[in-house]
Amino acid sequence: MIGYRGVVNVGPITTEGDGSKKLKAGIYHYETPPKDINDIFPNAKNVGSKSQRKRWIDEKNGNIYEWDYQHGDIEIYNKRGIHQGSINHKTKKEKPAVKGRKTNV
Structure with missing residues (x-):
């Protein structure tokens, strides 16, 4: 939704089921890091x-x-x-x- 002077009003941040966060309009996406990466890099x-x-x-x-x-x-x-x-x-x-x-x- 376009608001005052062309600024996009995207609403609050929501949390997805996979732990990532994004705005309701889907513009921002945040991926949470894994606890460890030993399955890919064992050392x-x-x-x-x-x-x-x-x-x-x-x-x-x-x-x-x-x-x-x-x-x-x-x-x-x-x-x-x-x-x-x-x-x-x-x-x-x-x-x-x-x-x-x-x-x-």
Whole structure:
């Protein structure tokens, strides 16, 4: 519904059955992170985050895994913080690396 001066009135946030949150108009979508990712990365240990994202570090190879709240994916970075790709934790579908993407180490 278009409101005053073309601003979209979307209403309150609702919680979906899968734990995600979105506005009634379906514009905003929030994916909750899994408790652990040991089924995908068995050596990953939960650590404090350097940003607003939940973070795990692989004790064996030093890879950094961060939760992407918008897309519901696990972003994969090498130990120097360079993006290596991402994986959906439910479907196990992988996405390629984004050139130039980095994270704080």
